[in-house]
Amino acid sequence: MVSRPILPATQSSWLDCSSRETYRPSAPSEPENKNGAKLGLCEVSEDDTTSKPDSETQKSRSALLRGWLPEILAQLGGLLCLIAIFLLLWHADNRPPEALYLGVTLNTVLAFLTSLAKVAFLVPIAEGLAQLKWIWFSSPLGRSTKPRPLVDFQVFDDAMRGGIGGMRLLFGFKGMLASFGALIMLSGLFTSTLTQQAITYQVEKALSLQANDTATVDRATTFSTYDGNVLALTPYDTLREQRAIFDGIFTPSTERVPEVRANCSSGDCTWPAYGSLAVCSGVANLSAINNPGLHSSLRNATEKRLRLLLQTSNITAGSAGYGNFYMAINEVFPVIIGLLDRPTGAFNQSVTELMVSDSFIAYTEEMVSTSSDSDALDDMMAKVKYLELAFWWCTKSYVTEVTQGQSVTTEVSVLSRAKEGMNNTLNVAWDHSFYPCYSAGRCNETYGGTEMVLEKPAETAEQVDFTVHLWTSLTASMLIASTMLDSLLLDRTRGVVASNGGGSAKAFAFSLLGDFLTTELPPPEKRLADVQTVMSNAARSMTNLVRQGTTRMFRSEAVVQGRVYTSQAFVKIRWEWMGMLTTQLVLTALFLALTAAATYMSRVQVIKSSSLATLCALDEDTRRDLGGLGDGVECLEKMAKKMLVRVERSAGLEDIGQSDASGPIARLGTSPQERSQSRTW
Template identity: 75%
Template sequence: MASASVFSGGQTSWLQFPAEPSQEHQFSKQETSTRVSLECYTRSSDGEEPGTKVISSIQLRRWLPEILAQLGGMLCLIAIFVLLWRADNRPSEEMYLGVTLNTILAFLTSLAKVAFLVPIAEGLAQLKWIWFLSPVGRPAKHRPLLDFQVFDDAMRGGIGGVRLLIGFKGMLASFGALIMLSGLFTSTLTQQAITYDVRKALSLQANDTAAVDRATTFSTYDGNMLALTPYDTLREQRAIFEGFFTPSTERVTELRANCSSGDCIWPAYGSLAVCGGVANLSTVNNPALHDRLRKTTEKRLQLLLQTSNITAGSAGYGNFYTAIDKVFPVIIGLLDEPTGAFNQSVTDLIVSDSFIAYTEEMVSTSSDADALTEMMSKVKYLELAFWWCTKTYETEVTQGQSVTREVSTLSRVTSELNNTLNVAWDPKFYPCYSTGQCNDTYGGAEFTLERPPNAEDSVDFTINVWTSLTASMLLASTMLDSLLMDRTRGVVASNGGGSAKAFAFSLLGDFLTTELPPPEKRLADIQTVMTNAARSMTNLVRAGTTRLSRPESVVQGSVYAPQAFVRIRWEWMGMLTTQLVLTTLFLVLTVAATYMSRVQVIKSSSLATLCALDDETRQNIGGIGDGVDKLEQKAKKASVRLERSRHGDIEDSAGRPALWLGTPKQERLEPRTW
C-alpha cells in the first residue's frame, strides 16, 4: 500500500490508497462508475479521532482575493463619502485638477462596483460545487449537468443572473444573484446624489463694485465760509416737495446703491439722516401755546381771505369766486419756540418746526368779524417737525433692484451743543446773514451725534451748526403756506410756498371727494407725508451734493454673482452602501457554507472544472460537433453529483473533485477502507 502525507496547519493528513486495488476492494456491478473514493484520515498530535475536520490556513488564503476586494470596495465607499462631504455646499468649480465631481464619483463607484462583484462572482462559483454536493449523512442528490452552465452564466451577471433566480439554485445563490443584478443600477443611482443649486456667491472679478453713499458729516464749511454749490436751494426744495407730494399710500425709495453685478449685500451701516414727526397740539395742555397759535392763525386767515378777494377781483374771476361761499382753510406757519410736544433730545436737534391749522368742516369765505370768530372756533392744530438723527441701514441689491431697510433710529447729541439748529428760534442768524458776519458768529462750530445701534462700523457723525442753520432757513421758506379748498378739494386761493396743498389732501381726502377720512387715518397720512419728506431730504444729504465729502462717506459692500453650488442628497448613496454590506454578508455565508459542506475552495477554477468530469460523463454528453444547443440539451438531461467519501472528502482516485454520472434511483456503494 502506497501513502502520501501532507503537512497542513501543524497536522499531518494521510491519504491511503493501494498501488493496485485488489479484487475484494472492487465495487459491485451495479456501481454507477468505475471510479473509487479514498477515505482521508486526519491525525493530530493529541490523538484526535479520524474524521475530525479543521479549516487550514491554506483554505483561508484561498479567500484572500475576495476579502481584499471587499475591503477595497469599503475603502472606495469611505472615499466617496469623504469626497461628497467635502464637496457639499461648495462651489462646483472647486474641483481637483480640472476633473468634475461627477467624474470622480463615477470612477470611485465603478471601482466599488467591481470590488463587490468579485466576491459575488467567486462566491457563486463556489456555490456551484456545493450545489452538486450531497449533504453529509443524507441521500445523494443528482443535479442536471446544465446547472454548471447556469452558475457560470450567473457569474457574468445580466441574463445569467436572471436564469439563476428563475431556476432557483438555493437561497444563498439567489441572494448573490440579486446583489449582482442590482449592480446594473449602481452608477445611475449614485450619480443622483449630486445636484447643483444656483446661489449667490461672492464674485471674484476685480472690476466688480458695490458702493452705497451715506453721510457721516453735514457741513459745507471750508474753514472760512460756507462752500455752497450752485442750486443748493433748488435741490433742497425739490427734495422736500418730492416727499410732500408722494401719495400717502406710497413710500419714497431710499438712495439707490451702486452694484455692478445686480446682486450685492452691504453690512449694517450708520448714516446721518433727517427724521420727521407729527404731534397733535390741540390735545397739549398749554394755554399760552394755544393763545399764540390762535392769534397767528387768525391773522393769517384774515389776510388770506382779504388777499384772495382782492386777487379774484383783479384777476377777473368774477362770479366764479364769489359763488363759492364755503371753504376748507389750511394754514402752515412757523413756531417761534419749542412746544414741548417732543422730548428734549429731539427738540435740541429740530431744524424745522411748524404748525398746521385746519378745520374738519367747511367755513364761510366772509372776512367779517363774526364769520372769522366762528371760523376760529373750529380750527385744530398739528405740529410738523424735522430734526437730525442717525439711522442704521441694511442695503441689498437683488436682480438689479435696490432695497434699503431702516433698522434703527437714534436722536441724541454726544458732544456739547450751545446753539439751536432751528433758524426761527435763533435771534442771531438773520442779523449775521444780512451783514455777512456769520463766520464770526458761528465759524466752525459743530457737534456730534450718537452712533446708531446695530451698525457694524465706528465712525463719528458730525454736523456743522452754520450749515444746519442755512438748511433750516431753506426749510422755513418752504413751510410757510396757506390755502382755501372747496368741497371737492379744488384750490380756491393760496398764498405761500405751496406745501399746504400736500397736507390738505392728507387731511381732507383726495381730489373730488366730499367726505373726510377718519381722524386716525388723517393723522397717519400726515405722518406718512412727513416721513416721505424726511426720507427724501435724507437721500439728498447722503448723496453728498450739499456736504463736503469724506472717505468714510461711501460704504463698500460685497458683490455676488450666480454660482452653482454642490448639494449632496445622501439618500441616493443607500444603494451602493447596501450592496457592499450585503456582499460582505454573502461572502461570510459562502465561506461558512463551504466549511460546513467540507468541500475544498475551488471557486471558478477552470482547471478544477476540467478535472471534475469523468470519462463516462464526457462520453454520454458527446462533443460539440453537433452544436452548442445540442450539447446543452444533453446536459439538461444528464444528472450528476459530487462524490463524497465516508469522512466527507470530495476526491477521486487522484485526489480531485469528481462528478459522477447517474440517476436519482442509482446508488453508489459505500466506499471501503484499505
C-alpha cells in the same frame, strides 16, 4: 466494499483529474432513487481519520484560505476604493468644483473609483456562485441528497455573468446562499447610477475676490458746507433742497420715498449696519394739548393769515377778471401752515434741541364762510383744529442689501440726542441772531465753525462722529420754512380757490380732507396717519439729499464699503446615495464568508470557476448519454434538464496532490445501476 466512516473535516479533496480510471462502486451506500442515479459514496475508515495529526487540519484550513485569497484581496481593494471615494467627496463637499489634471472632473473620478469598487465586489460574487455550483451537486456530510438536473451547471455559469443569468438563478432558487449572491450581483446594475446622484451642484452667493467688483453706499457723517470762512454753496443748492421737500410731500400717502440706492457691480451685495445723519419728522395734535397760551397764540396767527388770505383772494379775483367764479363760492375749507416761534412742548427736550423746522397747520373739518367780517371769522376760528409739523436732525442705522440688482435699505434704529447741550438752536425761527448777520453778511463772525455733535446709533460698532454745522443748518432751516409757509382755500370738491405761500399746503390738504373731486372726509385716524406719511416722505427725501448731495463735506467715511457676492457653483454631497455601494461591499463580504464556510462544511475543494475541473468531473458514461453537439446546443440543454447527477467524494486520498492513477476518484454522473434501469428521455 466495506463500509467505512465519512471523511473527517480535514479532508477537502474530492476531485482528482490525475487518474484515468473511472471508479465504479460495487454497491450503492443508499437505496437507489429512480428519479436519478448516483455514484456510490466512497468512505474512509475510522483508523485513517484518527491517524491524521493536528498539522493536517491546519494545513487544510490554510489551503482553504489560500483558495479564497484572490477574492479576499478583491474585497480589500473594494474597501480601499470606498475609503478613497469618501475622502474624495468629503474633500469636495461645500467647495467650488475643481477641474483636475487634463480637465478631469469630480464625477469622472467618482465613476472610475465606483467601477473599481464594483469589480471588487463582483469578483467574489462570481467566484462564490461558481463554488456554490459544486456545493449544489454535492451531498451533505454523512447523508446523501437527491440528484440535481445537469442543466443547473449552466444556470450557475450564466449567473456568474450577471444580467439574465442572475435572474434565472434568483427565480429558479438554487439555495438561499446562491439567491443571496445573485441578488447582490443584480444590484450592481444600479451602482454607478445611484452613486453619481451623491454629487450635486448648487449655485450660491459667494464672496467675490475680483478687485474690480465694488459695493458702495452713500451716507452723511456731517452736514456742512462751511469752508472756514463762508458757506461754499454750489449752484442751485437751494433749489435742490426745496425740490427734495416737494418731492417728499407730494408723494402720495400710499407710497414711500425710496432710500438712497446703493452701487453694486455684481447685482448682489450686502453691507453691515452703518449709521448716517438723517432728518426725522413728527406730527403732534396741538388741539389736544391743554395749553391756553399756545392755543391763543395759534388762534391769533391763524386769524391774521386767514384774514389776509380772504382779503387778497377777493382783490386778486376782481383784478384778474374772474370775480364771478370766486364770488359764486360761498363756503370753503381753509388750510394754513405757519411757523412756530417757540417750542410747544409736544416733543421731548432732546428732539426740541435738534429741531430744524417747526410749523403748525390749521384746518377745519367743515366748510366755513368766505366772508371776511368779524362775525364770520369768529365762527370760522371756532372750528379750526391744529397740528404741529416738525423736522429735526437725528442719526439712523441702516442695513442695505442688493439682490439681483434691486437695492433695499432698511432702517434699523433712530436716535435723536446731542452729545452735549448747546446754547444755540438749529431752527431759524427760534434764533434771533440769524437774520441780522445774514442781512449784514457777518454770520462767520457770529457762528464760525460751531458744530453740534449727535450720538451715534447703538447698533453700529464704527467709531464715527456725526456733526451738524450750526450756520449751514440755520440756512437750511430758512429754506424749509419758506417752503412750508403756505395757505389756501379749497372748495367743496377740494379744488384750490385761492392760495398764498410756498405751495406745500395742497399736499397736506389732500391728506386731511381727501383727494381732488371727493366730497367726504377720511376717518380721523386715517387723516393723522396720512399727514405722518407725508412728513415721513419729506424727511426721507431730505435725508437722501443730505447723504448724496453737496451739502455734506466729503469725508472718507462718507462712503460705506460693502461685500460683493457673485453666483458660484458649490459641490453638495448627499451622503445617503453612497449607501448602495457601501451596502454592496458589506453584503459581498458576508456572502464570501458564508460561501467559504459552506465550502468548509461540505468538504468541497475550492474549485470555483475552474473550467478544467468541469472537464474532468463528468464521467464518460454520462457524457455518452448526454450526447454531442450534433443536434445543437438547444437539444443538449433539453437532455441536461432530464439528466439528474450528483457529485461523489473520493476515498482514501488525503489531498489531491497525493492521489495516484490507481486510486478512486470522484465523478459527476449516474451510477451503473441507475443507468441499467429503463429510462425515457
